[in-house]
Amino acid sequence: MGLLAAEAGRTIDDGLSEVREAVDFCRYYAQQARAGFAVKRLPGPTGEVNELSLHGRGVFACISPWNFPVAIFTGQAVAALVAGNAVVAKPAEQTPLVAAQVVRWAHAAGVPGDVLQLLPGVGAVGAQLVGDTRVSGVAFTGGTDTARHIQRSLAERDGPIVPLIAETGGLNCMLVDATALPEQVVDDVIISAFQSAGQRCSALRVMYLQADIADRVLEMLAGAMAELRLGDPSEFATDIGPLIDLAARQTLERHAERMDSEGRLVAACEAPADGKGGYFFPPRVYEIERLEQLEREVFGPILHVIRYRVEELPQVYEAINASGYGLTLGVHSRIDGFAREVFQATRVGNTYINRNMVGAIVGVNSFGGQGLSGTGPKAGGPHCLPRFATEKTRTDNVVAKGGNTQLFNLEEE
Numbered sequence: 201m202g203l204l205a206a207e208a209g210r211t212i213d214d215g216l217s218e219v220r221e222a223v224d225f226c227r228y229y230a231q232q233a234r235a236g237f238a239v240k241r242l243p244g245p246t247g248e249v250n251e252l253s254l255h256g257r258g259v260f261a262c263i264s265p266w267n268f269p270v271a272i273f274t275g276q277a278v279a280a281l282v283a284g285n286a287v288v289a290k291p292a293e294q295t296p297l298v299a300a301q302v303v304r305w306a307h308a309a310g311v312p313g314d315v316l317q318l319l320p321g322v323g324a325v326g327a328q329l330v331g332d333t334r335v336s337g338v339a340f341t342g343g344t345d346t347a348r349h350i351q352r353s354l355a356e357r358d359g360p361i362v363p364l365i366a367e368t369g370g371l372n373c374m375l376v377d378a379t380a381l382p383e384q385v386v387d388d389v390i391i392s393a394f395q396s397a398g399q400r401c402s403a404l405r406v407m408y409l410q411a412d413i414a415d416r417v418l419e420m421l422a423g424a425m426a427e428l429r430l431g432d433p434s435e436f437a438t439d440i441g442p443l444i445d446l447a448a449r450q451t452l453e454r455h456a457e458r459m460d461s462e463g464r465l466v467a468a469c470e471a472p473a474d475g476k477g478g479y480f481f482p483p484r485v486y487e488i489e490r491l492e493q494l495e496r497e498v499f500g501p502i503l504h505v506i507r508y509r510v511e512e513l514p515q516v517y518e519a520i521n522a523s524g525y526g527l528t529l530g531v532h533s534r535i536d537g538f539a540r541e542v543f544q545a546t547r548v549g550n551t552y553i554n555r556n557m558v559g560a561i562v563g564v565n566s567f568g569g570q571g572l573s574g575t576g577p578k579a580g581g582p583h584c585l586p587r588f589a590t591e592k593t594r595t596d597n598v599v600a601k602g603g604n605t606q607l608f609n610l611e612e613e
């Protein structure tokens with residue numbers, strides 16, 4: 201957790217949840233593999249034995265981002281390993297030290313060195329890895345544009361056709377209706393939009409707020425933001441640490457400049473008293489008119505708010521689906537029917553009702569999106585491991601060896 205704070209700017213809370221998630225991935229995938237990789241007997245005509253089994257594909261390239269440099273790095277690698285593959289793990293260029301530490305521990309725990317190899321380097325190193333025909337599958341987590349590069353590169357490659365598992369970004373929305381409890385909304389919005397300095401793919405980017413309660417909720421949100429403390433991520437008193445690097449801050453500054461003219465600034469947090477030791481960006485909330493004003497994911501602590509009237513809900517669902525992203529979604533309402541309607545009307549991977557929308561737990565909130573947000577299967581979910589494997593069937597005409605012995609063992613009913 202110390203290394204996570206120093207290298208990735210993760211707060212103590214973030215570090216704790218990352219370590220826990222990494223451990224959860226190890227235990228969950230081990231359990232899933234024991235249950236799911238057992239040979240399955242398939243039905244068939246008498247005298248013929250049919251079996252289905254799962255096998256590793258070969259070498260998997262696991263390419264991970266800097267924002268969960270322990271949990272995602274570990275989750276990808278252990279899923280591929282437990283499915284019977286060897287792994288070349290390429291961490292993000294911003295976080296090679298934590299990755300090296302995880303790999304050292306894996307080797308110390310008994311994973312052979314030639315079965316799990318660390319390949320630190322910049323994006324071009326990942327590109328070279330993907331282009332190598334000895335790689336039999338790619339698990340990627342990162343930006344949507346990078347996933348597209350990888351998909352194109354795999355399509356152009358000679359040799360076997362290999363799977364790409366890609367988990368990417370989101371333009372995540374929350375719908376808050378007039379029956380929601382404002383205090384709970386504000387707590388959950390603060391966590392969803394600003395925890396980890398908004399550097400989570402799952403983070404809330406756009407809150408749709410029913411016009412009838414908007415002023416009150418925004419006033420409370422501004423009050424809660426005034427309590428947030430930015431600073432050294434290794435201090436317990438810190439709520440929000442720095443951004444990952446200067447480029448990230450510059451991107452947010454450019455976006456904020458555009459929002460200053462296109463939107464209305466509702467609230468902004470205080471910069472840390474001593475802004476040294478990191479690229480800080482105090483959280484901000486802007487009110488905007490339409491979701492279409494955001495063309496892509498804004499990866500940091502900037503929340504956008506759109507007021508809506510009940511009769512506009514069909515257009516709200518349409519806008520969310522038309523964005524093409526589909527990662528996380530929040531609903532705050534005390535009307536079950538409304539939450540159900542939102543769930544059914546939107547094409548989104550993870551919907552959270554009356555709670556925050558980050559911090560998916562392995563095996564509980566199996567995580568992953570659709571459309572521009574990823575290919576699936578969900579990380580930490582029951583359908584994940586088979587995608588890392590290849591399937592074989594074995595059909596044996598046992599009659600040819602002297603008969604179907606099973607018939608002799610049948611008991612009379």
Ligand SMILES: NC(=O)c1ccc[n+]([C@@H]2O[C@H](COP(=O)([O-])OP(=O)(O)OC[C@H]3O[C@@H](n4cnc5c(N)ncnc54)[C@H](O)[C@@H]3O)[C@@H](O)[C@H]2O)c1
Pocket residue numbers: 263264265266267268272290291292293321322323324325326327328330341342343344346347349350367368369370400401402497499527568569573574
């Ligand atoms: N859906 C999810 O589960 C999930 C989880 C975490 C982060 N993310 C997304 O990740 C992004 C932030 O992470 P990032 O900035 O590290 O993403 P990124 O796409 O820039 O980099 C991710 C990884 O890809 C490598 N890479 C870059 N170019 C490559 C190429 N051409 N070929 C192969 N590999 C290449 C990088 O070196 C890094 O290891 C955000 O968009 C966020 O939403 C998604």
Ligand SMILES: N[C@@H](CCC=O)C(=O)O
Pocket residue numbers: 267268399400401402403557558559560561567
């Ligand atoms: N699984 C994490 C997000 C991973 C992406 O950054 C969450 O649910 O908050």
